Amino acid sequence: YDAIVIGAGLGGLLSAAQLLQRGKSVALLERLDHCGGRFTAKTFKGVQVSTGAVHMVPFGSSGVLARTLRRLHIPHRLLDADVFGSFHVHGRQVRARGLLGVYRFLGPRQFFWFLRLGYLMFFRPLPASESDLPFSAWLARHINVEQNRELVAFFERIARFALSLELHQVSTAEVIATTKNMFRYGAPGIVEGGCGALVAELERRLRERGAAVLLSHEVLQILHADGRVTGVRARNKATGDELLLSAPLVVSDIGPRATTALVENRQVRQAELLKQQREAAQAIAAASEAPPAYREAVGLKVHVLSDVSLIPHRGIMYCLDTQRIAGIVQPTNCDPRLAPPGKHLLITHQVLQSENIEEEKALAIADLRRLFGETFERHCRILTMSVYRGEWPVNRLAQGRDLSPVTPLQGLFLVGDAVKPSGYLMVEGVAQSVNYVLDLLDA
């Protein structure tokens, strides 16, 4: 092969498609029995239950992913939402199509400070001294956080929903770069048919164009000689057979930690990794040190099926008056086929704030009761509650802490959610990481 791609997540699929478009022969190896990684879905009780993403693309039909798909002629449709959607605050949902909606729940005094922050973020060059400041510290420098609680909660819940981070875990420069891109590209969009439909189209295109798509094939080692990558050693999980594939180019979509391990002929296992992380966290707590801000972004997501519509728009309902849930989408407002006829699918997202998973789940349920009261008890059913951490996190590295896609081995490159360029979040960053690597190869 001209190129081997490790991992058929969105980063791997887009890499393979772009390499094929450039006339390369490509083998794509995926250890699971399906493509898509954290950006696909499985049908469960007639619902498109996603493996990660909430069926939403951050910059919608004008974003980087949409442009890449158009360039690759991959059939798809993104149904754009409003920039904000609504806010649940003081026990009720406030619709917020634009700035006026924000005014409605912030009131005149906090709205003044909101505009002032907007000016500082968009129109004033960011002083070098503020660039690396945690965004929470930047806010405290420019507003009185005690007197502007809803305004702080506004930023906090958006960061939790979009980045799975607390405000002290993300730099001011990164928040500003990401916010500017949100306005530059436009509102988020829901994928018609859900993320599974988009992944199916990408996989179909790869097979049509002659790529070897090897599912249930786990890469065990990245082979190299004299500082250059030469291929991979993999195992067919169905038969147990091992195979060697050679190529002068290997693109890895499995993240820096797992890629480095494969170069050293070892594998990262989820159970071992979680144990190591737990021990490291305990050691840090015992030494009363602050936890490092650059670890992966972790989260908890709930799929709820409802008989009645609970969110009256296509966007995100940010929850300012909850303990854990940061935001909720109702993607069936865009595509009713994501759930059985007459039913509504809601997906919640929150940052995982402790190791006590049962408590985190209980707090999510308490929030759903608080948000929807009787209606939740009478009309809603929880389908799944999933935790994202370790080797299956929300982001492999905290936004803004991404690494370079270039590795010390010639011919080995990284794509995916740990090598996103600054300002590009979630799958927009994944798509942009692929574009960046392709530009390097073309140069």
Ligand code: FAD
């Ligand atoms: P992955 O999807 O993780 O792909 C890596 C693939 O490599 C996997 O399929 C894995 O099985 C495979 N693999 C690993 N090791 C090996 C090996 N040794 N050999 C072969 N294969 C291997 N993004 C959005 O844009 N919108 C959202 O609404 C959104 N919401 C999210 C909500 C949650 C709860 C989570 C977890 C993520 C969300 N994201 C969202 C982020 C988005 O899902 C990810 O950024 C994106 O899917 C990452 O793609 P990737 O290709 O980098 O990695």
